[in-house]
Amino acid sequence: MVERAQAAWGAWGRLLAEDPAVRAKAAELEALVADNQRAFARAGVYRICAACAAEDSGSCCQEGIERHFHWQHLLINLLLGGNLPPVRQVPRQCFFNGPRGCLLRAKFSICLNHFCPRLRRALGDETCEELVRRASREIWAGYELENAVRAALRRRGWDWEAPAPPPVESASQT
């Protein structure tokens, strides 16, 4: 999945980074991500999740969850200037979890809008609802950015849903 995203970035990165619609949507998502991360940190979400992850029972960011994610989302992370880990950083944890938390800039939807009972009890209903609203806006902005990327590629005759990996050389020459 990481290799596929990096191959796609190698093939399409420049054209996506220069596409005005993609740039505009990427800027919107980036601003929301930064604002939401501050709000989640202020509310204590990361502290509570880190404490949970340190316990033997594990956490939501457990090994294997990354199998449910799509490589296209990783391409979006590269577009936002993020890096993808070459290997799992923390044993028995999600591939994208690092020693100091999630390594992704734009998280997957379930990572944003899943509030377990422990988190809900600690935060209270009102804070949870506010964070869910924020998460929904970020997920929607990610969806719009994916649409802009898909459209930019389609204009050049490429389909990012195609099963074959992107043609790195031919794509980058266009």
Ligand code: SF4
């Ligand atoms: S992508 Fe990040 S937030 Fe989501 S499960 Fe993995 S480490 Fe956790």
